[in-house]
Amino acid sequence: MTHSILVIGGGPAGSAAATFLVRQGFNVTLVERARFPREHIGESLLPASIPILDTLGVLPQIEAAGFTRKLGATMVWGRDPDPWSWRFAETNPRNPHAYQVERATFDHILLQNAAVEGVSVRENTRATQVHFDGDGRAVAATVQSGDAAPETISADWIVDASGQTGLIGRQLALREHDDLFRNLAVYSYFEGGQRLPEPDNGNIFIEAYEHGWSWAIPLPRDVMSVGVVVDAQWAAEQLAGQSPGDFYERQLKQTSRTAAMLSTGRMLDAPRIIRDWSYTSQRLVGDGYILVGDAACFIDPLFSSGVHLALSSAVLAAAYVSSALRQPDLREPAAEVYTQLYMQQYHQFREMAALFYASNRTSDSYFWQARRIVRQPDDVAPREAFIAAVAGQPPQGYERVVLERGEAPPDFVEGVAAVEQERARRTQAASGLIDNAWPSRSPLLDLTPVLAVGVSLARKPVIGDGQFEWGAVISSPSRPQGVQVSTAVAALAHRIDGQRSVRALLEELLDGVPDPQRQQLLPGLLTALRILYIDGIVEHLR
Incomplete structure (x- = not known):
């Protein structure tokens, strides 16, 4: 039986999730209320998204689009009134750059790729309601294409990638706003503004000022995305007595370097306002549905996390839906892991x-x-x-x-x-606990490991090849989401009782294993135990 999937929303989360699901052999329909290309805020990407874009197969198109290469960020922030920069290469040598993209073009690339992969893409089609059966399972959605009559699309699973509209989240009252980040953004686009000096000319520029902070993102064709982020309540009071354009201009004038960068530029269109930026959802997965991207949660845009959370949640959501439909025993435990993994990124x-x-x-x-x-x-x-x-x-x-x-x-x-x-x-x-030349003579063998308080070993769903599968996970208070370990390391950790030496534990674990295989397994097991000690999962070696 081939299952049918309905994806609501054609932004990065929806397009990516649909692509990964159609590759799994599902019949996937994607409805998008706009007709692409369409303008969207959130142009600054992170290097962590590059491997996902590569897996989607869109990197050649993205590189050919002429987007600005982003090597890091430059800020006026903290104690120092002068700008300072950090670069991705310092911590991510494999992907030392990202891109500043025009979202109209970027999102269109992802949506077209989904269609090429076999997704049935329906643009100018708005989902207005999700329908649930008597048991509370999502089973269909009402959609409307242009001026045509509404229709109902049935599905075995619904992926809500409707962005900040949050169709299911609002329908089920799942959304919870974050009081710490009740901000408001006003933004527009400028042509002809000054860029940062090389090598930072492709960086996002962030400047703290009295009432909040500003961003300036260099885009192709001498265009810059420029916005200010301020307290939502304060901004509402200010906007009551002035137009958004006047408010925007007054805020930019209070910046120092951003205003100077814009002194040679001209604003291309009227400023836009985005309210209530930060929120989560009480539940990310329900019977027959899953929330991804901004439909699930959104965090303050200071670190340009929006597109990355959208793409990474799409990977996880596609794996979850595939597992939920094909391996019913994984449905509930994998839902918990999906939520843990997604919220781990959100909380960071x-x-x-x-x-x-x-x-x-x-x-x-x-x-x-x-x-x-x-x-x-x-x-x-x-x-x-x-x-x-x-x-x-x-x-x-x-x-x-x-x-x-x-x-x-x-x-x-x-x-x-x-x-x-x-x-x-x-x-x-x-250091010195493992003898790399003669592992069987390692001092570690004669020590007794003791697990830290709160450490647990569990059989949990882990991400496999496009779906969740059962695996072994060690969790601790500092790593509640857990760390996946091999079957052999899990078996060794399970035997740690605080009484027996490593040598005794390995003798029991490897009982009956031929000597040549023992010699192959020993270095890896000792190294794993050493890492568990350094990470604090093993509290003592005595």
Whole structure:
């Protein structure tokens, strides 16, 4: 039986999810309310999206489109009033650049690629309602093409990629706004503005100023996307007495370098306003439906995370739908893992944005004072995971620049320092524990491992080749989403009881295994145990 999938929305999340699903052999219909190409904000990509675009097969078209190469970002932010830059090559040598794209062209490339792959693409077709059966399962949607009469499309699964419209999220009242990021953006496009000097001329430029921050994104044909992000409530009060155009111009005049860059340019069209930027959903997966991209959640655009979250969620969603329809036993546990993996990325961008807001000291206005936050208890788990991720970065890492350029909250700095010091101590202690020349003589064999409190080993769905499959995952308080491990490492971790030496554990594990295979497995198992110790999953080696 060939299942039918309905994808609502033809942006990056919808086009990518539809492409991956049609490759899995499903009948996929995609409805998009606009007719492409159409203008859309969010032009700045991240290097982490490049492998997904490569898998989709669209990199040649993207490279041929003439988009601006983005090597990193340049900011006026933190303690220093002068601009400073960081570059992707410092932490991502495999993909040292991304692109500043015209979304009309970029999104059209992805949608056309979906059609070429076999997706039935219906533009100028708006989904107005999702229908649920008596058991609460999504089974169909009402759509309308242009002025034609509404029609109902039945589907075995519905992928909601409707963006900030959030068709299912609004219909089921799933959306929850983030009080920390109740911002508003006003943006337009300029022609003829000045670019940053090389090699930063392709970078996004972000400048903090009294009432918020501004962006300037260099696009092809001498065009720049320029916007300001301000507090939503304050902006509403200001806009009550002036036009969006006057408000926009007044905000840009309060910037220093952004205003200077625009002094030689001209605005191409009237400013636009986007409200209520940041939100999540109470539930990302339900019976017969899944939310992806902005339909699921959206975080403040400071780190240009929108397209990346859209594409990465499309990969996960396609794997989930394939598994849910073809392996019913995976449906519920894979839904939980989809949510965990998606929200892990969301929380990392959220914590990073919150950290940057809290660390800026270029202004002491209401906007910045209100964002120097005191964290609540329910923030602890994602924050601990974020600190662990930051502490694992190289000194010039993507998240680490705030430690040098900003004034981060003391407890955060102390948390990162503590994690790094402990990791350095463990790395030093683990040096020399493995004899690479003679693994069977390694000192590690005579030590007794003890698992840290809160560590658990579970059989959970993991991402395989285009779908979820059962695998072994080790979780800890700092890594609640878990780390996938091989069957052999899982079997070794399962045997750790705090009483037996590594040698005794391996004797039991490898009982009956021929000696040549033992010799092949031993170095890998010892190395895995050493990594588990450095990561803190193994608390002690005594």
